[in-house]
Amino acid sequence: DAEITQSPRHKITETGRQVTLACHQTWNHNNMFWYRQDLGHGLRLIHYSYGVQDTNKGEVSDGYSVSRSNTEDLPLTLESAASSQTSVYFCASSEGQGAGRGPYEQYFGPGTRLTVT
Amino acid sequence: GQNIDQPTEMTATEGAIVQINCTYQTSGFNGLFWYQQHAGEAPTFLSYNVLDGLEEKGRFSSFLSRSKGYSYLLLKELQMKDSASYLCAVNPGSNYQLIWGAGTKLIIKP
Numbered sequence: 001d002a003e004i005t006q007s008p009r010h011k012i013t014e015t016g017r018q019v020t021l022a023c024h025q026t027w028n029h030n031n032m033f034w035y036r037q038d039l040g041h042g043l044r045l046i047h048y049s050y051g052v053q054d055t056n057k058g059e060v061s062d063g064y065s066v067s068r069s070n071t072e073d074l075p076l077t078l079e080s081a082a083s084s085q086t087s088v089y090f091c092a093s094s095e096g097q098g099a100g101r102g103p104y105e106q107y108f109g110p111g112t113r114l115t116v117t
Numbered sequence: 118g119q120n121i122d123q124p125t126e127m128t129a130t131e132g133a134i135v136q137i138n139c140t141y142q143t144s145g146f147n148g149l150f151w152y153q154q155h156a157g158e159a160p161t162f163l164s165y166n167v168l169d170g171l172e173e174k175g176r177f178s179s180f181l182s183r184s185k186g187y188s189y190l191l192l193k194e195l196q197m198k199d200s201a202s203y204l205c206a207v208n209p210g211s212n213y214q215l216i217w218g219a220g221t222k223l224i225i226k227p
Binding site for chain 2: 040044050058103110
């Protein structure tokens with residue numbers, strides 16, 4: 001069965017360190033997204049990609065970067081971790097758009113809980 | 118700006134019916150999604166509305182009024198496993214991004 005996985009599931013790191021969160025999907029979806037989820041906020045978009053070599057900034061992209069070298073993977077890098085980046089991070093993927101309708105639903109990975117001390 | 122509003126928390130009784138509302142103000146509209154998220158887990162897709170009216174899927178139904186910027190999720194015959202957060206999200210159009218509400222935590226009591 002197709003799936004979307006994230007690793008690690010839990011990570012504790014220190015302020016100032018570089019951290020990379022992995023996301024891998026076997027749906028063969030072109031669209032991939034990274035979100036963070038904090039109490040009291042909805043899912044907030046960090047970066048997204050519509051295909052290989054395509055990356056775009058979301059509403060909370062400062063301090064984060066992504067790269068898309070193949071269809072399956074979209075790793076998220078925190079260049080220099082800050083305590084404000086303590087959060088739960090979700091990766092998602094989706095197909096494009098169907099005829100006569102809007103976008104298809106996004107499928108989510110299990111999430112990575114990141115703590116920056 | 119773009120905004121989606123949902124109640125923060127609701128409580129209902131097992132076996133009853135509950136309606137979770139969502140209102141939105143977005144720059145455009147190309148569909149509204151409802152997701153369910155159990156504590157500590159990932160969101161999972163429940164429903165999608167792009168035209169006005171009611172979409173029924175088993176015990177869950179979702180309604181959309183584009184003119185009012187309003188949707189609701191109706192859960193019937195509530196079960197304890199329905200205790201979760203319910204997230205409303207809108208695609209404002211022109212791309213595949215979604216604008217998310219903060220979610221409604223639904224507590225089911227026996």
